[in-house]
Amino acid sequence: MAWLPSVPMGSLGINVPSGIVAGVSLVIGLLMVIVFGYTSDQGAIRIAKDRLKAHLLALRLFQDQIHVVLRSYGRIVLATGHYLRLAFKPLLFVIVPMTFLIVQLDRYLGSVPLSAGQTFLLKARMDNPDVLNETSLKLPDGVITTAPAVHVPTEDEVVWRVVANKEGDYVVNVQVADQLFAKRITVASGLPRLSSVRLRGKFWERIFRSAEPALPENKFVEAIDVQYPSRDIEFLGFEWNWIWLFFVLSLAAGFLFKSILGIEI
Amino acid sequence: MSDRRRLIACFAFLTLILLCPLPSHAYAGPGAGFAVLSSFWTLFVAFLYSVYAFFVWPFRQLFRILRRRKAYGKAQIKRAVILGFDGMDPELTERFIAQGRLPNLAKLRGQGTFRKLRTTYPAISPVAWSTFMTGVNPGKHNIYDFLARDLGSYLPYLSSAEIKGPKRTWKIGKYTIPLGGPRIKGMRRGTPFWHWLGEAGIFCSVLRVPVTFPPEKFSGVLLSGMCVPDLKGSQGTFCFCTTRASGDKFREGGVRVAIERVGARYASYIPGPEDPLAGGSGQELRVHFEIYPDPGKNQARFSVDSETFHLKVGEYSDWIPVKFKAGVGFSAHGICRFYLKEISPELEIYVTPVNIDPGRPDLPISHPVTYSIYLAKLFGPYATLGLAEDTWALNEKVLDDEAFLAQCYGNHEDRERMLFDALEKTQQGLCACVFDTTDRVQHMFWRYLEEDHPAARGVPRDQRPTVIQDLYARMDELIGRVMKEIDEQTLLMIVSDHGFKSFARCVNLNAWLHQNGYLALKPGKTESGDWFEDVDWPCTRAYTMGLNGLYLNLKGREREGIVEPGAEAESLKDELRRKLDGLVDPESGRAGITGVFDCDAVYAGPYVDNAPDLIVGYGDGFRASWDSVMGKVTTQVFEDNLKAWSGDHCIDPRLVPGVLFCNHKISEEKPAIVDVAPTILKLFGLALPRHLDGRPWTVRISTGTSAEPYPAS
Numbered sequence: 001m002a003w004l005p006s007v008p009m010g011s012l013g014i015n016v017p018s019g020i021v022a023g024v025s026l027v028i029g030l031l032m033v034i035v036f037g038y039t040s041d042q043g044a045i046r047i048a049k050d051r052l053k054a055h056l057l058a059l060r061l062f063q064d065q066i067h068v069v070l071r072s073y074g075r076i077v078l079a080t081g082h083y084l085r086l087a088f089k090p091l092l093f094v095i096v097p098m099t100f101l102i103v104q105l106d107r108y109l110g111s112v113p114l115s116a117g118q119t120f121l122l123k124a125r126m127d128n129p130d131v132l133n134e135t136s137l138k139l140p141d142g143v144i145t146t147a148p149a150v151h152v153p154t155e156d157e158v159v160w161r162v163v164a165n166k167e168g169d170y171v172v173n174v175q176v177a178d179q180l181f182a183k184r185i186t187v188a189s190g191l192p193r194l195s196s197v198r199l200r201g202k203f204w205e206r207i208f209r210s211a212e213p214a215l216p217e218n219k220f221v222e223a224i225d226v227q228y229p230s231r232d233i234e235f236l237g238f239e240w241n242w243i244w245l246f247f248v249l250s251l252a253a254g255f256l257f258k259s260i261l262g263i264e265i
Numbered sequence: 266m267s268d269r270r271r272l273i274a275c276f277a278f279l280t281l282i283l284l285c286p287l288p289s290h291a292y293a294g295p296g297a298g299f300a301v302l303s304s305f306w307t308l309f310v311a312f313l314y315s316v317y318a319f320f321v322w323p324f325r326q327l328f329r330i331l332r333r334r335k336a337y338g339k340a341q342i343k344r345a346v347i348l349g350f351d352g353m354d355p356e357l358t359e360r361f362i363a364q365g366r367l368p369n370l371a372k373l374r375g376q377g378t379f380r381k382l383r384t385t386y387p388a389i390s391p392v393a394w395s396t397f398m399t400g401v402n403p404g405k406h407n408i409y410d411f412l413a414r415d416l417g418s419y420l421p422y423l424s425s426a427e428i429k430g431p432k433r434t435w436k437i438g439k440y441t442i443p444l445g446g447p448r449i450k451g452m453r454r455g456t457p458f459w460h461w462l463g464e465a466g467i468f469c470s471v472l473r474v475p476v477t478f479p480p481e482k483f484s485g486v487l488l489s490g491m492c493v494p495d496l497k498g499s500q501g502t503f504c505f506c507t508t509r510a511s512g513d514k515f516r517e518g519g520v521r522v523a524i525e526r527v528g529a530r531y532a533s534y535i536p537g538p539e540d541p542l543a544g545g546s547g548q549e550l551r552v553h554f555e556i557y558p559d560p561g562k563n564q565a566r567f568s569v570d571s572e573t574f575h576l577k578v579g580e581y582s583d584w585i586p587v588k589f590k591a592g593v594g595f596s597a598h599g600i601c602r603f604y605l606k607e608i609s610p611e612l613e614i615y616v617t618p619v620n621i622d623p624g625r626p627d628l629p630i631s632h633p634v635t636y637s638i639y640l641a642k643l644f645g646p647y648a649t650l651g652l653a654e655d656t657w658a659l660n661e662k663v664l665d666d667e668a669f670l671a672q673c674y675g676n677h678e679d680r681e682r683m684l685f686d687a688l689e690k691t692q693q694g695l696c697a698c699v700f701d702t703t704d705r706v707q708h709m710f711w712r713y714l715e716e717d718h719p720a721a722r723g724v725p726r727d728q729r730p731t732v733i734q735d736l737y738a739r740m741d742e743l744i745g746r747v748m749k750e751i752d753e754q755t756l757l758m759i760v761s762d763h764g765f766k767s768f769a770r771c772v773n774l775n776a777w778l779h780q781n782g783y784l785a786l787k788p789g790k791t792e793s794g795d796w797f798e799d800v801d802w803p804c805t806r807a808y809t810m811g812l813n814g815l816y817l818n819l820k821g822r823e824r825e826g827i828v829e830p831g832a833e834a835e836s837l838k839d840e841l842r843r844k845l846d847g848l849v850d851p852e853s854g855r856a857g858i859t860g861v862f863d864c865d866a867v868y869a870g871p872y873v874d875n876a877p878d879l880i881v882g883y884g885d886g887f888r889a890s891w892d893s894v895m896g897k898v899t900t901q902v903f904e905d906n907l908k909a910w911s912g913d914h915c916i917d918p919r920l921v922p923g924v925l926f927c928n929h930k931i932s933e934e935k936p937a938i939v940d941v942a943p944t945i946l947k948l949f950g951l952a953l954p955r956h957l958d959g960r961p962w963t964v965r966i967s968t969g970t971s972a973e974p975y976p977a978s
Contacts, residue, residue, distance in 0.1 A: 056310065059311060060314070061636060068690050069322075073311055073312070080308055
């Protein structure tokens with residue numbers, strides 16, 4: 001899944017994450033509108049929307065006829081259901097690529113990498129509380145713990161407070177008995193691809209959450225988790241979570257392109 | 266992996282994504298985003314409005330009572346449904362009932378009432394329907410014909426509405442920027458009875474009643490009918506696109522446009538309205554379209570703006586939206602239908618007049634303006650033109666019988682849908698709808714009903730279609746469906762504005778006036794072109810234009826009038842009446858004119874001065890000639906009518922009464938169309954305005970509640 005290269009942060013004063021989100025939103029808006037146009041029953045959608053509008057107008061036109069108002073409301077509910085059903089078919093075509101795309105983008109834009117000197121928590125979740133006492137951390141050069149390990153038996157977890165002195169891609173190892181379990185840690189200032197967790201098994205969860213290979217099966221450690229801070233993107237004077245910004249901008253792009261291309265949504 | 270397993274895996278994956286998404290996966294692109302957002306928004310707005318309507322309704326009712334709008338307080342009925350069938354003839358109706366073709370009308374006649382309904386002078390739809398809705402004679406509503414004449418130029422103009430350009434414009438170089446919309450002025454006077462009902466808080470749905478353009482404000486909904494113009498501002502101008510070279514022009518009602526060959530495709534255009542930026546230069550806007558014929562399949566592909574569609578020969582398209590662009594921000598929206606007439610050896614396409622788009626009306630065609638939009642959203646685009654059935658195209662043989670009928674019944678079905686929606690929406694109040702299919706079809710197919718009509722000579726009797734019989738049966742079937750929708754406290758009234766007779770012989774009254782010394786032509790002329798082109802006005806005492814009006818060239822009224830008002834004018838009128846009444850057609854030996862009526866005797870009201878001086882009542886089988894109507898003077902007074910337009914009603918009004926059916930007993934023996942308005946007002950318990958000319962009938966409501974008012978809602 002590492003099909004996107006790490007993107008360095010620009011030094012031209014341009015807000016690179018918001019630029020990326022805007023660009024991707026524009027392209028996705030266009031593509032998805034085209035896909036919607038080809039995969040939906042445009043005639044039926046047009047009729048369904050027109051009927052909806054007609055029932056809405058009926059509320060206004062016949063406002064003194066209370067039976068018409070109530071009946072129209074019922075018809076609006078039914079017509080909305082019909083319209084959503086028609087919109088569902090194109091949804092089936094776009095949901096898989098969109099899901100993968102969003103997952104991949106989230107790895108770049110969802111979190112901020114750790115900075116040099118910033119302490120962070122590293123958690124290892126075990127499948128067996130008995131091995132908590134046999135668990136230790138093997139750190140590469142430049143990475144140190146700043147506090148003793150904390151055992152959380154109720155969660156089957158061991159937590160370390162860690163800090164890296166300089167930027168770089170590090171691999172830390174959690175040792176249980178004589179087994180080592182690696183986890184990648186990124187300390188950087190750009191827009192690298194981040195993986196906050198390494199998981200054992202759980203295929204679907206790994207697809208959505210992790211960018212690292214699975215942990216070995218039946219070998220003590222269920223997950224190793226690094227808590228990267230979440231990223232806020234500045235756009236139009238507001239701080240946005242990237243998914244909300246993508247949602248708004250791609251909707252705007254879709255609105256623009258649907259009008260230009262004459263596609264009914 | 267087998268297909269089945271792959272399918273299951275895909276389904277499982279999609280289910281997982283849909284059922285267990287992370288927050289970021291809930292969004293699947295702008296398409297889904299729009300769908301969900303707009304649905305939510307729609308439901309939210311609808312819910313808010315429903316709640317608002319529900320809670321506000323009692324206060325609105327209270328407000329009405331406080332304003333003395335005691336709706337239904339003294340009403341004998343809860344609902345009146347009036348179905349107008351333009352031109353439904355009582356004699357034909359009786360004949361078809363006797364033949365067992367009209368079971369529902371027979372039932373109405375049995376349980377309620379059937380009468381001949383006296384019509385107006387003249388028996389022309391805009392006149393009669395204006396009287397129907399206002400309850401007054403034409404002297405009070407100012408409509409005497411489709412056309413009225415300009416006293417300065419002797420030229421005609423539409424009598425029902427005046428459409429002018431915007432009041433102010435801004436000239437920049439060769440461009441003229443209109444500052445504001447077109448000005449539309451209704452010429453019909455008088456108050457339709459649904460205004461009085463609305464005032465009393467009785468809801469009204471009024472569909473396609475003639476002469477309701479421009480629509481007036483009242484408490485209810487109204488869709489305008491006859492007299493709504495097309496996008497060009499005319500009463501219907503079709504377009505005939507052809508590769509056949511011809512210099513002929515259509516007499517009226519249509520334009521011929523060349524189809525050009527461009528490689529493998531063909532190109533043509535639809536002429537539209539005048540360019541508003543061209544400052545009155547008459548330059549028209551156009552919508553270009555392309556045709557890709559496929560003679561092998563006997564069909565063609567059309568590309569009009571962004572629309573693409575296929576048509577087989579003899580097939581109509583749906584309504585196609587067309588946009589005439591004049592410049593940035595200036596465009597006119599219309600709809601039209603294409604008909605592929607021929608594909609080989611020549612390519613011929615008929616395009617209906619460009620109707621005002623009901624979904625985006627550039628001129629108001631309904632009240633409120635959203636009503637036409639509502640209907641367009643609910644049922645799709647529909648014909649808005651007043652005279653939507655293109656009789657001219659059939660007259661000019663651009664359409665054949667089948668194509669014309671298909672057009673008529675297509676429009677009719679749209680109106681049926683609108684009627685049943687209005688019936689559903691108007692559970693209390695008035696629901697009035699006029700169907701004009703009956704008029705158009707009888708005009709165009711009477712020739713097959715008659716033994717020896719000039720327009721159908723040569724068509725063997727056994728090959729004559731039973732179009733009019735089928736038409737009446739179809740209307741009867743519609744009436745049957747309406748009867749199923751109503752209860753005993755609903756009054757159902759079937760009315761027509763006039764009946765129908767044959768139009769086999771044409772009478773050119775201008776020719777008669779010329780031959781008898783009342784109308785003079787310029788020196789050396791023996792005939793005159795359209796609109797009195799060669800008439801010598803200073804020597805002319807009388808002239809005719811339009812369908813039944815005869816005018817004196819009155820001094821001080823007409824620009825070049827010579828007849829002194831008063832005694833001379835009265836004497837001239839008497840003389841003309843004496844000579845014309847009973848005028849015999851030398852060929853058939855029958856009376857071409859059976860009555861000439863003095864306007865002072867048949868009209869009373871503030872607008873009598875605008876009326877023709879005499880109303881000419883043609884005999885059965887006769888009508889004003891096509892030339893005479895257009896102010897043309899020929900050498901022949903009588904001639905055969907060879908056009909498909911072979912039946913008519915613009916004759917002696919005594920010969921063409923309309924019909925009146927009612928599901929309750931009406932005691933009046935000789936009801937008139939002018940009585941409908943006061944009768945409805947009375948049935949709803951309203952006081953009658955004093956200026957009405959009609960008198961209410963006594964209607965016995967058969968539920969036995971005639972003495973008791975319908976309980977107030």
